Amino acid sequence: MSFFKKLKTKITGQTDSVTGKFRDGLSKTRQSFSSKVNNLVKRYRKVDEDFFxxxxxxxxxxDVGVNTVMDLIERLKDEARTRNIKETEDLKEVIVEVLSGMLTASEGDTALRMNDNGMTVILVxxxxxxxxxxxxxxxxxxFKEEGKSVMLAAGDTFRAGAIDQLxxxxxxxxxDxxxxxxxxxxAAVVYDAITSAKSRKADVLICDxxxxxxxxxxxMKExxxxxxxxxxxxxxxxxxVLLVLDATTGQNALNQAKIFRDATDVTGIILTKLDGTAKGGIVLAIRHELDLPVKFIGLGEGIHDLQPFDSDAFVYGLFAEMFQPQEEEAD
Amino acid sequence: MAFESLADRLQETIKKIRGKGKVSEADVKQMTREVRLALLEADVNFKVVKDLINRIKERAIGQEVLKSLTPGQQVIKVVQEELTELMGGEQSKINLSPKPPTVVMLVGLQGAGKTTTTGKLANFVRKQHNKCPLLVAGDVYRPAAIKQLETLGQQLTMPVFSMGDKESPVTIAKEAVAKAKEDHNDIVFIDTAGRLHVDENLMEELEQIKSVTKPDEIFLVVDAMTGQDAVNVAESFNEHLGLTGVILTKLDGDTRGGAALSVKAVTGTPIKFVGLGEKLDALEAFHPERMASRILGMGDVLTLIEKAQATVDEDKAKEMEKKMRTMSFTFDDFLEQLGQVRTMGPLEDLLAMMPGANKMKGMKNLQVDDKKIGQIEAIIRSMTPKEKAEPDIINASRKKRIAVGSGTSIQEVNRLLKQFKDMKKMMKQMMGSGKGKKKKNPFNLPFM
Structure with missing residues (x-):
């Protein structure tokens, strides 16, 4: 109970809009994932092999991925053993705790690294x-909303219509x-963009x-x-250097993260289309296998639909339905 | 996460079983577990995996596997057969309407590659069926999507129907079909906006487009990298629209592509085409047995063979063989062979298709240098016809001239001459009535 409460207070301290966005965007995730866990807990009373x-x-x-899942299950088994948990109902909280722990354990800085004295360049x-x-x-x-002057470099010179899209x-x-x-x-586009961003004293330059x-x-050499x-x-x-990953992607996302990191020293990940796919499990795998923080998540096609990644809010989104029955009990 | 191929992992399991002399149920379980993991790693949906494993278990426990001398290979064979069967036959035909225009609708999630695929498909149909396509810009939501299709239309010199982004896609589709009739375009490709399968409003829009245009084909475009969610996406699109086929995109990546199995399993509609690159001719028919190999991480030998067959002229090959046998193989012949290898595509792609190539030591970082082949070609082209026929006459001053002419150095010319000599020697051994010793690497080409 305590864990949920803690999380709840932490969340309610935040603005409603942020939490609301997570809830809306992640509603699909939440429904399928936590309703499944709930179901599971109901069907199995005892913690045993079948349950695991x-x-x-x-x-x-x-989409958490086999390796990560195996690790997770091991950890859960350990926890169940050491805490002597026999009822699945009691393990529910442990599941949340372990998942959240995995997300926050290796938490790098989820805020963007900004250049305090001069222009910040972001490569996407x-x-x-x-x-x-x-x-x-x-x-x-x-950035514009934050009062910064921003410029964009149309570095996708290959795909038809990409420049117009930007x-x-x-x-x-x-x-501009x-x-x-x-x-x-x-490379020439980016060079020009830097030169003109410098002369116009832009705060932020984002390179597509x-x-x-x-x-x-x-x-990759290019x-x-x-x-x-x-x-x-x-x-x-x-x-x-922000790597954009599609949340719908399966295990190949790990390959992507690895190879792009090796080529361009990726500093963070933006996980898009989390409003659509029913699962956000890939986040766990990314956190588990790579030391790369998720910095933002994309939750829709609107211009506002980008949120800083917050693992607590994320977990809350995943398990919101698991909280509800308990709240009602408390009321 | 170095993924060991299923073959290697099974081999390990089998090794343990070997010593026992008797295969227990637990051993079979262990084997099927490996298969299960391999399929899950390849992003095949876990429900689909479950069904498959049950079927595989039945066959594996049956006579055919356990009595075999090579149970590991047998298991793989069974798995591969099951996968191939599940993915169905090759059906890369487009249903053409007896009353033109044929209408083809492309639908899918955002970023699956619908617009690019629309262009590729139109190009394919024009070539294969001699049709005159009209492309319809039905994505009014994504910025510059219309522009993207128009650019593709320009590249293909094909007409693109667009009404801007203010009209509803339903109206656009309807008008487009009317326009196609007027202009005698016999096939219409409707590009639609990417949308989430859970977005009821946009899904209804697709249903409306379907009802006003009565399409002959509705293709779901699926990113081959899609994970477990592929089943939900495919199921939902199928429920709303009644899909007639699936196109799998971005298969030129290094994904294993288990989504193909998932999508096929839930929709039951055939996977018709695969997208293999960003160029407009990078669309191929879907081959289930190749896909099965790929999902199992076993390389794509068939594509390689097919590529070779498509590019190597049979008569020429015979002639070459004769030349090798009679030892009249010259630099001219060598040049021709290089050319043939080159037209098969970048060497890296060819290597990637060879099973185990990515596991071979030294192969991983080996980048076959297309440039280097170019250099070799330049050296050969800088020789006189006589020099090409009788390389023995190449002396120091000739070498100097060749080096200057090809923009290389004397050392490089020397190296090529030596390699050519070795190659001829080797040919002699290989052709020499089969008595020749087997060389470690019979294909020691100078650029590898």
Whole structure:
């Protein structure tokens, strides 16, 4: 009980809109995941092998990934043993605790690393169709709201219509977009963008890049070059290299994170489309297997639909339905 | 997370069983567990895995596996057969309407690759069926989606029907079909906006498009990297629209693509095409047995063979063989062979298709250098016809000329000459009435 209460107070301290967004966006996740856990708890009274097996299935069904699930189950078994838990009802809290612990254990800084004296450069990378350009639009708007001057570099010179897409987002957020024509060298675009952002004394420059599958060596090299150009022009930059991951993606997301990290020193992850997919389990796997913090999550197509990642809120979203019956009891 | 291939893992299990002399039920359980893990790692939905495992268990416990001398191979064979069967036959045909225009609708989640696939599919149909397609820009929500399709239309020199982003997609689709009739376009491809399968309003919009255009085909475009959720997505789209086929995109990535199994299992509709790159001709027919191998992490030998068959001229190959046998193989022949290997695609892609290639020591970081092949070609092209036919006449001054002519160095010319000589020697051994010793690596090409 105590854990839920703690979490609840922590959450209620936050603005309703944030929690509301998590709840709306994650409602699908919540329904399927926690209703399954609830179901499970109801069906099995005793904590035994069958129970763990089914729990394992639920987690795998949430894209957590086999390795992480095995670890999790081991941990839960240990906890059950040491705390002498026999009833599944009592294990429920332990499940939440362990999951939340896993998310917060390796918590890096979820806030963006900003350059305090000068321009902050953010490079956005990822495979095709994860929502890089949309995310940049949302990020630009966020910075703009904070009163910063923002510029965008249209570094996706490959996909048809990508530059126009970024320009539309630029208009929506009313920020300037530096672009070349389709098919030009992305490194050159980024170079130009840095030069003009410097002369206009912009606070933040966000560089878009073309989506690329991580096994395309040449394209990954191109990305390394883009990053090199940034560092050459501004020694501390890029201050953030954000990898955009589609939450619908299965185990390949780990490959993506690994290879992009090796190529461009990714500093954080933005997990998109969490409003759609029924599961957010991939977050657990990412936290577990890689030392990369999730910094933002995307919860829709609107310009406001980007939220800083908050593991407590995330867990609350996942398990909100598990809290409710207890609240009612308390009332 | 180095994933061991299923074959390796099964081998381990089998090793343990071997010593026992008798295979227990627990051993079978252990084997099926490995299979289960492999399928889950490949993102096959766990429910689909469950059904599969039950069927595999039945067959595995049956005679065919345990009595075999190579139970490990047998298990894999059974698994592969089951996967192939589940994924169905090859059906890469588009149902063409007897009364044109044929209407094809593409639907799916955001970022699955609908717009790109629309372009590829239209290109494919134009080539294969000699059709005259009209592309319809029905994605009025995503910024610049219309522009994207228009650009693709330009690249393909195909007409694109668009009414801007102010009209409803239903109206656009309806008008487009009318326009196609007017302009004698015999096939219409409707690109739709990406949407969540749980978004009731947008799903209803698709139903409306369906009811006004009466499409002959409704394809669900699915990202091959999709995880467990693929079943929910496919199920929901299928319930709303009654899909007629599935197109799997981004298969040129390194995902195992278990989503293919999941989608097929829940919709029952055939997977018709796969997307293999960003270029507009990177669309291929779906081959279930290859997909099965891929999901099991066993490489794609068939594609490799097919690629070779498609690019290597049979007559030429025979001629080459004769030349090798009679030892009249010259630099000209070598050049031709290089050209043939090259037209098969980037060497890295070819290597990636070879089973175990990614596990071989040294192969992982080996990047076959297309540039280096270019260099070799340049050296050969800088030779005179006589030099090509009789490399023995190449002396120091000729070497110098060749190096300058090809923009390389004398050392590089020397290296190539030596390699060519070795190659000929090896051919002699291989052809020499089968008596020749087996070399460790018979394909010691200079660029590998």
């Amino acid at each position: 097996e089914e729990l394992e299935e639920i987690l795998i069904g949430a 990378v990822g495979v095709n169709g994860v929502g890089k350009t949309t995310t940049i639009g949302k990020l630009a708007y966020k 320009e539309v987002w630029g208009e929506r957020a009313s920020v 977009v530096i672009k070349h024509s389709e098919g030009s060298d992305p 890049t073309a989506g690329r599958l991580q096994n395309k060596v040449n394209l 990305l390394e070059k883009v990053k090199r150009v940034i560092t050459r022009e501004l020694p501390d930059a890029p201050h953030e």
